[in-house]
Amino acid sequence: MQGSRPYDALFDTTYTVSGVRDHYRSQTQAGGIKLERVPQFDNFFSELAHHPAQSFRFKAADKLPQHVPRDFQPQYVTKEDLLQRSLPQAVSGPHRYRYTKRPLYNPAARKALAENSHGALSHASQASFAAPAPPKPASRTVGTQSDYRENETQTTPFAPDYALPDQPSAKQQHLSQRYNCAGPELLTLQEMSFASGTHVGLAQVEAVDKRRLKRAFEASLPPLNDLEMLPVRKRMLDEWEAGEWEEREQEIVQEQDERLVRLKAKLSDREQQIERSNAERIAALRERRSSEKARKLAYLHKQRVSAIRHISEARKYLEKPAKVTKTTAVERYGDYASSVYAPFQREGRFPDSHPKGQNINTDPFQPATLHAVLDLEASLPRRALQPRIRTAKPAASLTYEQRKELQVTRDLQHISDLLASAKGATGRGSGDCWPCQVEEGQAAPAKLKAKRAALVTERPDTPSAPMPSSSAARDAAAVLLQRLLRGRAMQNQMFEGKEARLALIRELQLEEDGVGQCARPEAVAEELRAADALVGSAVMEMVRVLAEQDPGVQADMMRALQQRRRQECGTPEEATTSTSTSNITTSACEAAAIASSAARSSQSAQAADEGAAMAASGPLFGSPEQHRAAVRIQAVQRGRLARQQVEDLRGLQKALERFSPDDVERLVKLQSLQRGRTARRQAASEKEKVVRIQALHRGRMARKQVGEMRDEINPSRTGLDQGRKDAEAALVQLDPGVVRSGSRAAEDDQIVLIQAAIRGHLARKEVAAMRNNTTAGSNA
Template sequence: MQPSRPLDVVYDPLYTTSTSHNKYEGHKRRVVPNKRPISIKNNSGLVSGPERHKYFCRPVLPHLQAETPEVLYASAHDAANIMSISEDLSASTRSIGMQTMYRDSHAQTDPFSPEYVLPEGAVAPEIESLTNLRYRKGLPVTQAEIRMIEHNRKKKALKKVLPPMSDEASLNLRKRMMEAQEIMDLKFRENEIDEAHARRIEALQESLAEREKQSQAINSERMRRLEKTLMLEKEDANRRNQHDRIKELRKLANKRQRIQTILNQGSKKRDLIEEYADYASPVYAPQMRNGNLVRKSPVPEVQFKDHQLMTLDSIRELEKNLPPQIRTSPKNQFLKRAPLMKKSRDQMTMETHLLNVESAINKQHVQGEEKLPSSPYKGQYRAILQRPSTPNYAPQIAEAGSEVNALRLLQRLIRGRAVQNMMYEGKDRRAELIAELRESEEARRFLSSSFQVPAEETEITKSAFSHVEGEVVSELLDVLQKELIRNKEIAKVYDFAQKAAEDRHQREIEEGARRQLEDLARDRHDQIYCFVTDIHRSTANDYIDSIFEDAVEDLTYRDSVVQSIIMTKVIDPILNILEEENSEDTIVKDLVSSFLFPWVQKHHTQDQALLEKRKYTSAIQALLAKVSQSMRI
């Protein structure tokens, strides 16, 4: 029977055959060829992309010529390139690319260096020594690169004038010149190291100064914030204390007033005359909170009519006869009050509180001398008010005319005395100013009369004045000279201290750098010593291990040889004799007995040991039982 798909055995991976070997397996593996033809190029392993330039490098191979690898392995220019360059130079216009400092992404790029080779026997140009310079690695050229170029020129010049190695004298001279050149190279390198060290120290000093400045700024800012916080807390605490003090003083004053009112109600009687004389008393203005109704004032209205002033002409006549100061009101001249500061307001508040407290204490002393009532609540009961009779003051006013005039005269005298006292107080308060004005007046009079003084007195006076002025000026100049000397000494000491501090700081920096270098060298030596020690230790361990392995192998070999000799020469003859003398059953019985008897003997010994332990245990239990029974009894 022909199958429908005869090639399933080749292409179907799940196809199975009746035999263990599939003859089509090899054909299936060869369906896809293993080798690619040469015409097909696979570039999947090549480097590509924007980072492709990082994988370009030339191999560093040993060479015998004194040229750099760039010159040695540079590719030669072919004639076609030379012709194209000459054609470009001969053209009227050409396109030139130039290397800028920055590209579009503001990142510096190294300029392109074309490949070149030197023909055989040609002298290497001087510019060849500058091929290793790159941007920020020698370019742009500075004074250091110029010194390096001059140093290289001197070396080349010295190499040119070196004597040949033909005889001993030339060899010695060549040796001395090379030693001098080596010393010069060492000095040049030492100078470079010193400059680098100086730059590092300068950078370190700048960083230290910057850090010190930052720390000072941070500390000053922190101190300013702390001071501001403390001042705010202090002001807040003072404000709270002032508020609490005022509140407590008001409470004390109110409490004292209430107690004083209670005491006065019990001790003081009602003064009807004083109440009726005071129009603000409850007689005229009763308080509604006490249950009194507002009623019409009992004081009668007095109507005064002057028939002479009822006409317009009489009023005009009266206006003409009035003095001008009555008809014109003076201009209000308000005094500008100076603004009060916080300190003045606090002082005024303190004085007011002190006066209130003093008045309250004085009242308390005055009331303490009086006889207190038997009960402080005796005067709290309000008496029934009765309306008194309406007084008549008309005859009293008429009779008291002379008394009123006398009182007015007395009032004028008192006011005049008060003004006089104010004048005397002002005079006492301005006594120094008055004395100064009098002295100036006397001096002016003296100067006006000095023209009449003889010339001798004038000279004496001038000499006296000049003597006094000279003494004062000399003393002042002496003090200023001493102060100047003292300031100079202080400045000198301050400069000396600053210089000493700078020197100490510089020495600390140098010592720190030196110690850092010593620590680095010590760590490097320790690391090298550890590496060498580990190598020696591992070598010794390997050597000892190899010795031990050889000894063990030798011992095992000897033991195996001895055991084989014993087995062949001693044990095998004995076994052969025993096998010949005894049957197999006897040998089996001997083997079984050699295995079973030791086991039985071991168990027998263990049973005897258990019996011994049980004997002592039973004796102890019996003794404990007897003791417990005796204790119960």
């Protein structure tokens, strides 16, 4: 059926369909039959099959007139029609073409056919009907080459032999003289044939022009028999050969550029293909993850709805609502909003529309005669005519005292019942209360209720701090010296490690974008070095003094040290500071000497007690004034540190109070995001370095391939390149500091940068490991 003739099923008498269904289907496809839904307002919310909520009807916008029938009209075939169609002469179907007459355009064939079909005709009459034979054409086509065939199936073109005349024409002589060739110029193009695979293009046309120029140049050369012009001829040939070599080199460069462009295009296509495949894979992964997420959310929503329903159902039984009173028939009929007057249509009840034959008479029964009243009374049950009147019992409400009294009475009654049951039992008793005692084997074990242990809150012990020992100050001094010595040893170790790895540190300081210059280390201030030297010398002098075991010699060394420091100090402030320090140290040494002598001497117990008290009070100080001043300074310092710690704790507590658990969780998420960002940046930088290394390697391999291809094309350049390489190697051996120019020097610089970065990474790892070991050792 055509789109421009949609009603062929109705108007075309030759249009045939298989049945009624196809007839109406064709009309539907053509848009002739359009149905629309019509709602039934009486059954608007019905779901029952026998009370449908809607019906269907033909749409009013029909393009066909009303008098055109749409019904199916089958074709009635008679017996005569069937016999006519069954005749052998009535050929139809797929083999009809075999019985169709083919037109004959050849008169001879037509003549032969006429002779065979009409044998009664005479030869003379047949000759009179024959048309005259056409004349023989002046030319004919021997072979034809098609222009619309594929190259793979293309045959070799026809190339006939040629013969040159003994005496060329004037035109041929003019052309030969113009293009400097002996004979036709076409003979010089014999190698450009289809069999040799040469296709005529722009390059071949340029080659023909070059041949013409070369023939013109050869014709312009001086003759060989002229000895005077031989140098000129040689110079012209050399210039022409140099030009040809230069042109050849340009062709090679152009070919290399074209190959490089094709290689770049292929690489670009491959990268695009990879990116496209990655994008498709990511899109598929995103779609799969999205579908999984949607499916998971749908499952969770379903579980949530199910849980809410279970909880709502369980809540009905937990809340224990008041007793639900079922409405009576009187109440239902008295309420016009009940299901009696407005039933649910899902139950199949439709009060507004009654089916045919099922109308209900709602008028009440009103007996009009006495017999009707008696019949109504007889139809009623006896209990309906004899009502019962029951008085409701008042509810007993007890007060609090009455309920307590009732509970005590119940308990007493229970105990009384237990005693009575025990007395009534034969041969049973317990203790001295009953005349018959129970034997030991028959006595039942008493069941006592385990009382719940009362939880008594015990007050914890008051914390107490240990008393300061007599050697606390001495231990503190020893710990301080140990810390100083360990710090000095660690500084020496780090300095030795720095000196040993100075070259590596300079490589680490090298910038990535630089040419290879190392950044200079920051200059250390002279004041810091001087202060470090002063601290080291002071510590060494103090250690030397304290290493002396004899207290007397130790005191003499301290006095000498004090005297020397007084001489070295030039300003009053420095002298005062040095004097106070030396006085404290001297008093400490003297106190240690007095304590040791008092401990060794056993003259009297009082002297020993005084020495022990002095050692306990402060072995590092000599006089009570210095002791009190030191104690005051320590108390002030400890108080300041304690206040600072308290302030820090308060500030931390206030900060924690300002933060809610959600804020803390957000802070942790922000920290994790920052760490992830830092990790991604590091990964990106490492990836960029790897890509740079790969690019350098690929560039080197490409240049190497280009060089090999160039050597294959032009073997004479191999010697020049080898000589250049040997010269560069010799120059590097003679002067290692020489800097190579060009792309190789840049590659070497990039390689140096990469090696420096890798060495720096390894060095940082070693430094971190040394720091961890040092920290662990100091903590131990």
